[in-house]
Amino acid sequence: MATIKSVKRWFWWHKWTSLICTAFLLLLCLTGLPLIFHEEIEELTEAKKELTHAPDAKPVPVDEMVKTAVAHFPGKVAKLVVWDKEHPGLVNVTVGDSPSSAYQTDKYVAINAYTGEIEDTPVVQEGFMWVMLRLHVDLFAGIPGKLLMALMGILFVIAIVSGIVLYGPIMKKFDFGMIRTEKSSRVKWLDMHNLLGIVTLTWATVVGLTGVINALGDVMLYAWQQGQLTEMTAPYKNAKPLTGELSSLDDAMKIVQQREPEMQPYFVAFPGTMYSSKHHYAVFVRGNTPLTERLLKPALIDAQTGQLTDMREMPFFVNAYFISQPLHFGDYGGMPLKMIWALFDIATIVVLISGLYLWFARRKSSKEQLARMEASYNLTATI
Structure with missing residues (x-):
């Protein structure tokens, strides 16, 4: 009896977590498909300019x-x-x-x-890829949209775990990958749903977890600002606002390069921006390997004196965020990996649609069964 209750409980979790997040996941899969190939699409749609x-x-x-x-x-x-x-x-x-x-x-x-010449003044907040990205990231709703997507990602992971728990006992009675073609349409779709679900299991889990991490990126950045960045800039807490011309950014770059000669510059944040303090340049450098180029190290340069005040490794949760970005879109293994990501994305769309079909088919079957029972009862009552 305890086993039956446990199965029912897992089935309840799998059904409702799947139903709640399915519409959002379909949107994420559909918008994610072109985003996997965003570089290739941009090359086809944008005019190429050679740097001379x-x-x-x-x-x-x-x-x-x-x-x-x-x-x-x-x-x-x-x-x-x-x-x-x-x-x-x-x-x-x-x-x-x-x-x-x-x-x-x-x-x-x-x-x-x-040459120091302007090559372009791109407008990034328009066009097809911009719309796909915003729909995928936050539904054009900013922070609330990102938090909603994070919640949907968590529900997706729960649906995956509960699906594994339910799938294991079922497959003890059948061969792996079986499709009962002689059965009803609903049973065939159920077998297809289970098969594709288990085949895409690892990919869906990775994409689901990295999607949650990406959606919480602003939260992690805020935690870094309130934690490590505040600690690094503590001596400047009561410092007077910057006045006059700022120190040389080139000199700041040289100081950081001398400190970390094996790393290369990624970006510099000016004083007062979200990546720095009101008194510092924040020079972010990265490694030269496929992995270390995703791991950033910030150096704070006093924008008045040009002196290095602090340089530290980023916290683990920020590094997890940086690594999860390319992993989410398969953007670190070239075209072969992108093709694999796209195939799994399409298979997941089939899983989601088949799940909706099974739910509606089950509801219809239950209503028809109830109607037959009521008709049988009414017929018996009249005899």
Whole structure:
């Protein structure tokens, strides 16, 4: 009896967690499919630009590139400088209304690092891929949307675990992968649902867990700001606001490069932005291997004196967030892995649709059975 109760309990968990999150998961799978191939789609839809410079050209000072970007958008201030990994030799400068202004008002300037000339001023907040990304990440609802997606991801993982518990005892009686073609349509769909569910098990678990981590990225960033970053900037808690011209960003880069010669720059956050304090440049560097290039190390440079004040490894939960991003989209193994990710994504869509079909079919079957019982009762009562 205890076993029957346990099975019923797991079935209840599997049914309701699946039903609650299915619509959201279908949306995530459908929007995730083009996002897997976002680089290839962008190459096809965007005009290609070749970066040209003299063979013996040296990089233009970062300070000059920042001045160029700010001059291109009068009234804006520099917020971020990002070294483009996909296009070596290209530096992207983000400018905004203020260091802490919302990203929706930001402008972007892509500069040739060897000529100092502006290559492009991309508008990233429009187009098909932008819509797919926003639907996938937060449903255009900001932080509440991300938290909702995180909850749906947790329910998805529970549905996977409960499905495993239910699938094990069932398969003791049948061969693995069996499809009972001689049975009703509902039974055939049930077998297909179970088969695809178990085949995509590992992938779905990985994508589900990394999706939850990605959705909680803002929460993790806030925890880092309130924890490690606050600790690193504690001596500046009562410091006077910055005045006058800031120290050289190029000098700051040299200091960090001397401290970590085996690492390369990823991005620099200006004072007052969400990645820094009100008194520091935050220079983020990364490794050179496929794994370490996802792990960032921040260095804080006093923006008034140009001195290095602190440099530490990021907390484990932030590193987990950085690693989960490429893992979620299969974006670390080239086209073969992307194709595998896409096939599993499509198989998961079939699992979700078949699950909905089975639920509706079961409800219809139960109603028909109840109608037959009532008809039988009424017929008996009239005899």
